[in-house]
Amino acid sequence: MRQLAVVAALCVWVTVVPGCSSKQRGPPAGPPDVTARIALLHMDPQLAALDENIASISRLAEEAFSKGANIVIAPELATTGYSITAEQVRSSLGLGMPYAKLQPLRELAARHSGYVVVGLAETAEDGALYNAAVTFGPKEFLRVQRKRGMADWNSSGDLPFDIIPTEFGDIAMVICSDTYLPDWIRIATLHGVDVMVAPANWWGDSGQGRIWRTRSRENGVWMVVTNRWGQEEDTRYTPPYHYDMNDGPSMVTDPRGQVLLTYEAKDTSPPGGKILYATVKIPAERIGRAGNTTDSVVYRRPEAYQAIANDCWQPGAPASCTADLPPAGKTVVGSLAYVPSPNAGENLDQVQARWGTQAVDVLVLPALGIAAEPVSPEAPCWWCQGPWLRWQQLVEERGLQLLVTTVNEAPKGAAPRESLLLLRPKLPPRLIQPIHGNGTTPGTGRSPELIDLPHARVAAVSGWDFMFPEISTALAKSGVDAVLVSSSLASERTPERSRWDVGMLRAAWEVDTNSGFHLAAADSAGHGLLVESGGMYTVQALELQGNEPLKPLPLDSQPVRTRKLNVYRPFDLKALLGTEGSTVQSAP
Incomplete structure (x- = not known):
């Protein structure tokens, strides 16, 4: 029995041993890496056109799923457009749990065993208004995230940056300019995120790409940012502002901060929308685990x-915060x-x-x-x-x-x-x-x-x-x-x-x-x-x-x-x- 045990052990490690099956060569293979095909709906939401926008998102998501997408991401405020007011959100544009008007997206996720992330204006049960994003999965509504940054109409988000476990890795949501400072993506990283998804409405050249690359590199995560294109007339101000959003970039970056995909509508003639596709490969050892081997995670203090x-x-910071600073100069x-x-x-x-x-x-x-x-x-x-x-x-x-x-x-x-x-x-x-x-x-x-x-x-x-x-x-x-x-x-x-x-x-x-x-x-x-x-x-x-x-x-x-x-x-x-x-x- 002891000799048989030795031979059996050798069969695992030696390439050719008499009496060993070729299937027993080498150490047992670990689980394969997981590949996810992600679709970014670089679309033009129409201002204050809720039903029209939901129909557009549904049509684009259906196309993306038919072409093999596992995760589909729409922009920030994709259901409403950008220049909205609190009165509009309360009266007609706001969506609240269980987001009944988004049932077509829920059904798409279930039918294709995939995930849909969409930005919207949310009306909470307590009457508060939020710039939010929701995720639907194969079986159910999974999560809502609320933007911490505030505009004239929305309150600051009040939810933790929790992860959503999926078979394609753990994902988490952050909205647009909430990526500007490092805190929120760092928190999601510490919870174990693999892929950060960021619905965005961020046009103009303000270094967005540098920010998103940095967030990927310093945390060892993938960043998927879905932006929008088009133009809006913001009548909330006198005189109105005209927004040309065609230079808003959508981008995908890998854990080393390398750009896998980037697109701006202004780079096409005429400017137009597009479904962008990116394939990310998540190492098997990251799936379902909070561990992250990036140096700046491993050696935190x-x-x-x-x-x-x-x-x-x-x-509201107290005066004592500046009392002991050297005089400015x-x-x-x-x-x-x-x-x-x-x-x-x-x-x-x-x-x-x-x-x-x-x-x-x-x-x-x-x-x-x-x-x-x-x-x-x-x-x-x-x-x-x-x-x-x-x-x-x-x-x-x-x-x-x-x-x-x-x-x-x-x-x-x-x-x-x-x-x-x-x-x-x-x-x-x-x-x-x-x-x-x-x-x-x-x-x-x-x-x-x-x-x-x-x-x-x-x-x-x-x-x-x-x-x-x-x-x-x-x-x-x-x-x-x-x-x-x-x-x-x-x-x-x-x-x-x-x-x-x-x-x-x-x-x-x-x-x-x-x-x-x-x-x-x-x-x-x-x-x-x-x-x-x-x-x-x-x-x-x-x-x-x-x-x-x-x-x-x-x-x-x-x-x-x-x-x-x-x-x-x-x-x-x-x-x-x-x-x-x-x-x-x-x-x-």
């Missing part, structure tokens, strides 16, 4: 994000993009040559921008010799308020780690350990490093720590005016699994400033970015390439202090921080 829960930078910030040399002297020469005689208050270098040689933090006055002394002298000579880079820190009795290095005049250098671990070195879980300069509160973060979307929100809620990022995420020395494409990283950096702060960043792949924010929008973004001279940018702290961030419900905080309440009442 919620204890570092507690500032998210304070009551600052939102409507301009700080001149510079960032140098270069590939650091192993030779510290070469790095110094390169920086001095490109710096020239220009005056700056703050300078950001790429990761390991001074030297790659390790620092022993226990060594007495380690900064009093070698390259560190010369750089400290440079800070003093050039009148810098702050210089930011990273170093290889080799603490006694602990694993080596890459830590932030902060150089300031007349102060010893500071080494700031990483917040998040990376599989080889542990993170500290500490709060981000804040520094008050004469006219700005700034935060210094590594590129690794900054890719966690909660960090952006926590910094904004802490009153930060500018974020300084020393990065190596696009460098070849970063493992491929964790490496960011240069273009994707630049896009994400700019999107992160949606939270309402300026940014100066440099990556050791030889590129960087300076962003001047107007509060929660980009005034200008300067891309930096290797070998370019320094481009100083005066950044005013006053505009960014007008930001207004998301308001959280207890279930939001529980998802983000693991707690329903807040122990943090104001910014530190």
Whole structure:
């Protein structure tokens, strides 16, 4: 019996064994990946034409299902058009549970064993009006989601961002500009979403594509955004506004932030609608599981994000939120993009040559921008010799308020780690350990490093720590005016699994400033970015390439202090921080 057991075991692993069936070769195969065909109804909803729009959605959904679609998504407010009023929603355009007028869509989902997502104006049982989206599945109505962002007619959504389990992966809904800040998609990610579906009504060039790519990349999820086309006359205002929505993009992005599909009606002649199809393949190990192997999910440290829960930078925020900030004013910030040399002297020469005689208050270098040689933090006055002394002298000579880079820190009795290095005049250098671990070195879980300069509160973060979307929100809620990022995420020395494409990283950096702060960043792949924010929008973004001279940018702290961030419900905080309440009442 023992010999038979050995032979049986060998049959599983050996290609050819006498007496073994060929069907027993190799380890047992796991379940196959799941492929979903998704249809985006890039349509032109007619204003205030409820029955006509439902008929159009039904016709397009029927066509999409007949061509093999598993999931069909219509735009935001697909049943009503965009420029509606509260009176219209209450009297004729609003739909409430059980959404009887959408019975044709319910029947389509059942007949084709698929899913239909449609944006609508909702009238709730308590009389509140919501900009909403509903999902019908093969057997029943599955979920409603309500937009958190408010227009003149709708209340802010009050529902959690729960997932909808399907045989094609877990999906969740978010509506249009609710993607602008990172919070809601992050919450769905923590619940286990695979595919985020976003009915949208977002025209004009405001960087939507960068936002959606970033949300995919930072969370490791697919984003499917269904936009609309056409024109509307908004008579709610005097004089009326004319909306040309033909540049509103529909888009599908993969978990690496790569664009699988994009379409704008203006790119066809004449502009017109279209059913767009995208095929996504969900790894079998993700189906039915909350696990997500994306670095920024695996290595989260919620204890570092507690500032998210304070009551600052939102409507009704107390005066104490700004009482301890430095007086508003301009700080001149510079960032140098270069590939650091192993030779510290070469790095110094390169920086001095490109710096020239220009005056700056703050300078950001790429990761390991001074030297790659390790620092022993226990060594007495380690900064009093070698390259560190010369750089400290440079800070003093050039009148810098702050210089930011990273170093290889080799603490006694602990694993080596890459830590932030902060150089300031007349102060010893500071080494700031990483917040998040990376599989080889542990993170500290500490709060981000804040520094008050004469006219700005700034935060210094590594590129690794900054890719966690909660960090952006926590910094904004802490009153930060500018974020300084020393990065190596696009460098070849970063493992491929964790490496960011240069273009994707630049896009994400700019999107992160949606939270309402300026940014100066440099990556050791030889590129960087300076962003001047107007509060929660980009005034200008300067891309930096290797070998370019320094481009100083005066950044005013006053505009960014007008930001207004998301308001959280207890279930939001529980998802983000693991707690329903807040122990943090104001910014530190």
